[in-house]
C-alpha cells in the first residue's frame with residue numbers, strides 16, 4: 646500500500662511565458678494530507694508499521710503532523726501529535742478530523758517536542774518532520790513520477806524548511822541519473838537557515854524565526870541538506886513575506902489551487918522573475934502545498 650498518490654504534472658503557461666521557459670508544476674498540493682509530506686511520512690510510517698510499531702508520535706502541528714495523522718488513520722495505528730499552545734485551532738481541528746490525539750504541551754515547539762520524545766516507548770515510532778533517510782526515500786518518488794511521465798527537468802525549484810524535501814528531490818534526481826540537475830531553493834528572509842548554512846559552509850542555528858512562513862521555520866537544517874550541496878549545484882534565494890503571499894494569490898488565480906506561503910516562496914521566484922532561466926528548457930516546480938492556510942487567512946496576511 647502506498648499512502649501518497651500520483652500527483653498531476655501540469656504545464657504552467659502563465660509562469661512559462663513570464664520566464665521564457667517551460668514550467669512544469671508537480672502538484673503535491675493535491676496529496677490527501679495537503680502537502681508532499683505524506684510521501685516521506687507515509688513511507689516511514691509503513692516501514693515502522695511493518696516493524697511492529699503500535700503508535701506513531703509527532704510533534705508537528707503543521708503539515709508533517711497532518712501527514713502522520715493521515716498515515717495512522719489509513720494504517721489503523723493510533724497517532725499522538727504533541728503541539729505547543731501557539732498552535733492554531735484550525736490545525737488542531739484538522740488533526741482531530743484525522744483521528745489523532747492532540748496533546749497541547751509547552752509554549753514552543755522545543756517544549757512540545759521534548760515532551761513528545763519523553764512519552765515515546767519502545768512500541769512507538771517517532772516521526773521526524775524532515776531529518777530521516779526514510780522520509781527522503783519516500784519524497785524521492787515524486788521525481789520518479791516526473792521522469793516516468795517523459796519530462797526530464799533541466800532544473801528544479803523548491804522550498805526549504807529543514808531540508809527534507811530537498812534531500813528527497815536530490816535522491817530522486819540521483820536515482821534517475823540526473824546527477825547534474827541544479828536545484829534552486831527558496832526560503833523567506835525570516836527563515837533562511839539554509840542560505841546561512843550554505844554561505845558559512847556549516848550548519849547555522851537561527852536565533853529566531855521571523856515572519857509568516859512558519860512551515861519553513863526550522864532554526865537549523867538537517868546535515869544532509871548541507872552535505873548534498875557539495876554533490877550538486879544548489880542555488881539559494883530568499884523572498885520577502887509579501888512576495889510569498891502575493892505569489893500564493895496569483896497562483897490561486899492562475900491554477901485554482903490554494904497553497905501556503907511556504908510554497909509561495911518558491912512560486913515567488915517565478916512570479917518575480919528572480920532567476921535567469923535562459924540556460925534551461927524545462928523547469929520543474931515542486932508545488933509543495935500546505936494545509937494551514939485558508940483564503941481568509943491569506944487575505945489577512
Ligand SMILES: *Cc1c(COP(=O)(O)O)cnc(C)c1O
Pocket residue numbers: 680681682708709774775804805806807808809810811860861863905907908933934935936
Ligand atoms: C514541510 C514543508 C516544507 C519544507 O520542507 P522541509 O522538508 O522541511 O524542507 C515546505 N512547504 C510545505 C508546504 C511543507 O509542508
